[in-house]
Amino acid sequence: MSLLELEGVSRDFDVSRPWLNRVIEGEPRRSLRAVDGVSFAVDSGETLALVGESGCGKSTVARLIVGLYAPSEGRIAFRGRRMQMIFQDPYASLNPRWRVKKIVAEPIRFLKNTSDVEQQVEELLVQVGLSADDGEKYPHEFSGGQRQRISIARALAGEPDLLVCDEPTSALDVSVQAQILNLMAELQQRLGLTYLFISHNLAVVSQVADRVGVMYLGRIVEIASAVELFTQPRHPYTRMLLDAVPDLGMTGKARVPVAGEVPNPLAPPPGCAFHPRCPHANARCRTERPQLIGDVACHAVQEGRITP
Secondary structure: OOOEEEEEEEEEEEOOOOHHHHHHHOOOOOEEEEEEEEEEEEOOOOEEEEEOOOOOOHHHHHHHHHOOOOOOEEEEEEOOOOEEEEOOOOOOOOOOOOOHHHHHHHHHHHHOOOOOHHHHHHHHHHHOOOOHHHHHOOHHHOOHHHHHHHHHHHHHHOOOOEEEEEOOOOOOOHHHHHHHHHHHHHHHHHHOOEEEEEEOOHHHHHHHOOEEEEEEOOEEEEEEEHHHHHHOOOOHHHHHHHHOOOOOOOOOOOOOOOOOOOOOOOOOOOOOOOHHHOOOOOHHHHHOOOOOEOOEOOHHHHOOOOOO
């Protein structure tokens, strides 16, 4: 049985203009569907990554899972004991007025009835590559990578089964990114953690993920094992994202920029939301929305118009 399961989860946001403007101009209320019928499961001990361009809804999914938002539709089932979240910006996610030891101790004091809080905090700081003495400092005294280590220590203080990681390395330098990813992999192996990893960086995802879900305009368009997705991508959007990744292996393959732009989510196109940018779109794609059958939601794939 999966540790986490989402079934038909959607989330709408009211983006209407102020009441008086709507009355004067006769404008109706407007709703934005940020997440649209998302379903997937995460097994204990694995890392599932959600990828896609900015605005595709992947961070909203993360916030739905941890309870920061309530779903408008659908069901979220978590069969573990606790979950924690690591946020994108280590500069904004830590209270600047608290010493590090207080930041890390907060989940322990809230969740446990224990007297050795200080010792546990010191052990957590050492576990993430900091020193016990760092607990006396304030967040502004640390680099970005060190602050993210503090965020990880705070998350681990709650003894979670699931860590929801929302772009945890995107605000860091490349060399620091590698250190944080290595730390997360080591902690996963040692503590048996399960990760939901949100990212737009496919190079990062290729290092950490067991499975990958690709999101476009609030929907999952392809979900597969990382090996399959990176070697044999099926959905045209997934192929487009991978073609845009720089050629780090120096094979001579040209980098192809992602064509077109994401449609306005307030007025999504009919049929397949990707059809205005897709070279394989036909009349059916422009009128009928594809369902996720197997591991891909694409009429062209399901009709055999795209070869593996």
